[in-house]
Amino acid sequence: MTVSRRQAGGTGDGDETSRKLVPALSLPDVQLGNLFAGKPLPPGEDAIVSQAATPGDSERLRFREWTSPADLRELIIDVLSQELGSDRSTLEHDVELSLGGFEKDGRIYFNAGCGKTAEAWQILSAHRNMASGSAEINRLIKSTVRAERLAAAQRRGRGWKMIPPRGSDQITYGDKVMCLRNHSRKRWNREDGQQNGYLANGEVGIVNGDTGSGKLYWTKVEFASQPRESYSFKPGDFAEEGSQYLELAYAVTVHKAQGSEFGTVILVLPQHSNLLTREMLYTALTRQKNRVWVLHQGAFSHYLKLRSDFFSETARRCTNLFGQPDMRHLSVQDAKGVRWGWLAEKLVHTTRRGDMVSSKSEIIIADALFELENAGKIRYAFERPLSDSKGGYRLPDFTIEKDQETWYWEHCGMMDSAEYVSRWKQKLDWYENELKVTVWSADNPAGRLIVTEETRASGFDSNGTHQLIEKLFG
Secondary structure, eight states: OOHHHHHHHHOOOOHHHHHHHHHHHHHHHHHHHHSSSSSOTTTGGGGGGGGGTTTTOOSSEEEEEOOOOHHHEEEEEEEEHHHHHGGGGHHHHHHHTTTEEEEETTEOOOOOOOHHHHHHHEEEEEEESTTSSSHHHHHHHTTTTTTHHHHHHHSSSSSSEEOOOTTTBBBOOTTTEEEESOOOOOETTTTTTEEEEEEETTEEEEEEEESSSSSSOEEEETTTTSOOOEEEEEEGOOOOOSSSSSEEEEETTTTTTTTTTTEEEEEEEESSSSTTTHHHHOOOOOTTEEEEEEEEEEGGGGOOOGGSGGGOTTOOOOOOOSSOOOEEEEEEEETTTTEEEEGGGOEEEEEESSOOOSSSSHHHHHHHHHHHTTTTOOOOEEEOEOOTTTSSSEOSSSEEEEETTTEEEEEHHHHHHHOOOHHHHHHHHHHHHSSSSOOOTTBBTTEEEEEEEEOTOOOOOOOHHHHHHHHHHH
């Protein structure tokens, strides 16, 4: 399912879903995901990053900043409380209800059918380990939000009780878990009794047994993909010395979440990680159906560099089976300094100066500007953040400095798309209203915004672009 179809609420079939696709493309969470889709950035699409720097939330996209591991722990509990409309005193109760619990006589039970809500919300992390990793977040949830349930499961004696905690994760009744191995296993339901079943690596479910007054042996799980089907796990399936079958899944890595979808996603992003790639961010930002919280370490603008081909896992691959791959050794500047890497020549758009840009049209513009820069006539930058007085910012395609003046250049490459044109008008309004910058033309020589356009029919006017650059800056 593509990102737009997921947020449109469709299955990928029929006219109804198609009618929903265009509005879905305008949703803020979809726009944020599209920043990391590896495609040329439509005009106005960069407006979404301003939301991270300005107060206020949208219904579908919410940013929260953290600095230290201690900040993150507090933030996760706070965000989970906000998402469930809860407070600290009732959070454990509300989490259990959100995961399919049924309340009766002051006690919450997990009955048949609870598995269908296992994917109502999901915390995603780039790592398994580290302070921001899924393992640490699961320990946080277990020790805070699930502390009372764990203590109750550890108590022994007569009367109603729950399965004892199993494995290093202390998995017990009501926990959200993930299957770690593809394997066959017996399943059970009230209608068919016991039958042969199958579980796939990555399936998420809820522990809904065993409970009772007798001796409890089996840990029973109902998975979201197989509602009302119960799978039983013996104590040996949790042995730490072997390969376990289940682990806690309040938080999972983005890698394990590939192909899954959730109602709400809470995404945790560390500031520095070699695992962060453009593809990972795109995957993480396209798992939600309703809302995504982005918990970012430091300013979110730091992550915009991941849009570059340099941080694309696909562009790094050597997949030519029939000859020597044509690779380029390229560098990028980030917080750690200059980083170098090899990228496939055919998968990146690189200018003569070495900038990685979004399209071949931008290469033509950049190379023409580079000639003038070499001649000492101008200086230019690609996608340098441009701020307004309200704290918002955009990413002009090019920023050009000449004789104490600053010019901006926007190339609009899909002007035959109504959605694209609408986004461009929004960005143009931002230039005019927030920065008081108008479009240059023969009738408006004081304008400092250059706009070039192309459609599939017209293509790109390379000769006209060179003449314009020479006229204004030569």
